[in-house]
């Protein structure tokens with residue numbers, strides 16, 4: 001019964017099960033997801049800075065949003081394949097977020113409270129614009145529909 005051939009077979013069967021189980025796990029989160037989480041945190045930090053009229057802090061955080069890190073090249077290629085002909089639009093939304101975050105920073109530098117708030121609203125709209133168009137199909141494409149949040 002317990003001859004070496006059976007043992008090899010059992011080992012093979014076990015590793016097949018292992019791989020089968022592995023493939024049912026949710027896909028690894030993209031680097032973009034971490035970048036987005038950090039954008040969210042920095043937005044909260046700006047809200048807090050506005051409440052405290054701490055314009056210096058707002059000025060420091062705004063560039064972290066404007067010049068957020070980029071995903072690695074291989075992931076960029078995957079995103080490019082996903083977006084296809086809409087890639088220009090996807091990039092334009094990111095550019096808009098960049099510009100609006102810079103405007104927040106400029107207003108904070110001149111200690112212009114209402115200006116910061118106005119620019120911050122435009123910044124939020126720039127996040128929203130990309131999310132409302134791309135997030136759902138993006139999440140469905142990279143992680144499967146069950147994780148779609150919008």
Ligand code: HEC
Pocket residue numbers: 029030032033036037039040043065090091093094097123124126127128130131134135138139
């Ligand atoms: C060019 C498109 C684009 C722009 C602009 C954009 N996002 Fe996103 N965002 C996405 C995509 C795509 C996802 C889904 C990523 C994923 O789940 O891997 C996402 C997901 C998120 C999430 C959820 C992350 C999680 O925990 O799963 C947060 C938070 C977020 N974005 C914050 C922001 C903020 C704040 C801004 C603006 C300052 C912003 N995003 C601008 C495309 C964008």
